[in-house]
Amino acid sequence: MSVLVFVECADGKVKKSALEAAFYGHQVATQLGTSAVAVAIGEVAADELKNLGQYGITKVLHDTETRLKDYVSQAYVKVVAAAVEKENATVIVLSNTNIGSGIGARLAARLQASFATNVVALPELAGNSLKVKKSVFSGKAFADEVLTAPTKIIAVKKNAIEVNTVGTHEAEVESFTASLTDADFTGAPRETIRATGDVLLTEADVVVSGGRGMRGPENWHLIEDLAKALGAATACSKPVADVGWRPHHEHVGQTGITISPNLYIAVGISGAIQHLAGVNSSKVIVVINKDPEAPFFKAADYGIVGDIFEVVPKLIEAAKALEK
């Protein structure tokens, strides 16, 4: 018996959210008196995988089949299912990303497993069941869910788990191949379009986001300059993307991307409930708005009541001074 962690990778690297899943998997394995093994798919540098040892992973099964270079749901699920079988895993841990939760749902159907999403804490053992705490209603409440099926799948919410290293040893990396057919690749993407910007929004530690208060795309250099000075990704509210000031892949919220950076700076955004749904699990929220009654201030850790066009240039200057 072991705990299996699906380790999500991008651009040859293990994603930050995957390190959280790895450490969580290690802790669950310790609770169960077993070990945590990981499965990684596609091109990833060997050192990145060996480094997972520092987060408590003993071994990494690595499937490098060339057709798996880009994410293909059916094929990835088959590889993870084969790894579950090989390791006789009863608990599978993955990140609650689009890819992780997609794999989790298909895997649950395939293995008749219990599946909990948005998990925010270590499980409590209750006989053969696991009780997990999960975030629900766009982060407005928590719920306990009891996973009773023999196989249990846990998708860990990003930024909810504190990650520590557990030593300096390297994980053993083992080549792994699942038998895949052409039918497993019918959903393969025809083309992958990379998001623009230096920092990937979903992985960013710091995000600077603009709303309708920016008045127009001609003022976006303020958001970009502040983001650049802070090493941050840029984002926007929905109406900003709807009118074409910014591309849709930057739109955060209920109908856009959900993010959990360490720092979210909202510039000229009112803080409607649908916007908050995508950003309220950020560790620290800073709001800049000229209206002291703007609802976003209620969710903010720090608020600046002031005009964007006065406040943001000063912040850029201060951030640049810190860089030096």
Ligand code: FAD
């Ligand atoms: P506004 O509400 O117009 O706010 C602009 C803010 O800028 C104001 O608070 C104003 O005081 C401030 N401001 C103006 N000028 C300045 C200045 N010079 N200096 C400082 N502050 C200034 N929205 C999302 O963002 N994401 C979603 O995913 C999303 N999904 C939705 C789904 C549904 C079903 C619905 C109905 C709506 C959704 N919305 C979503 C829209 C949401 O309800 C709000 O309308 C939207 O978030 C408002 O965007 P905003 O804050 O940029 O604009």
